[in-house]
Amino acid sequence: MNASPTPSTSKRPPRICVFCGSRTGHDPVWSSLAEAVGAGIGLRGWDMVFGAGQIGLMGIVATAARDAGSRITGVIPSYLMTTEVVMRDLDELVEVETMIERKIEMSRRADAFLVLPGGVGTLEELFEVWTGAATYAHEKPLVIANTMGYFDGLLMYMEEVRDHGFLDDQHLNQPVVVRDLDAVFQALEAAVSRVG
């Protein structure tokens, strides 16, 4: 994936691309996290890009961001428009042909990426962006909200990958991994300050 170039930020607020579950998970803490993240994005005057879905954590984070003043862009393949619950009142709905184009368009519009708990779709997006950073296709910051250690197992496995010699420390450490909400926003503030 080549996520560059990012459209200039000189005339617009920073845009955060959020990857997260199309489900809410069992623990209500994930929904609370998504709501607080969305509200925090909006309160900072940032905009948001995501997969356009109304469902799960995706819908919660986008609704909270929009309610707090963010401009929300959703990107979705046309063939999913009929089967998916697309969020209403998006500021911009970008229709693409394929899931691959969706990731490219989400990434192109983003200044930084934030990964919240989710399933295979979220993990696939995380690895797409991580791979892009590792292959120097882009230099956009990637923040992982490892709240309650949700990603501990994955990150431990990635250390094993490093220990087996398939990944070096530089690339292992590219994502900024944080645990609590304050740290999420510290990391994002540092990220967006670099793109201004």
Ligand code: AMP
């Ligand atoms: P998952 O983690 O498997 O629930 O997938 C959610 C992630 O993949 C989101 O960040 C979306 O960008 C994308 N995605 C997967 N399924 C959907 C869906 N039904 N509606 C919208 N986006 C989805």
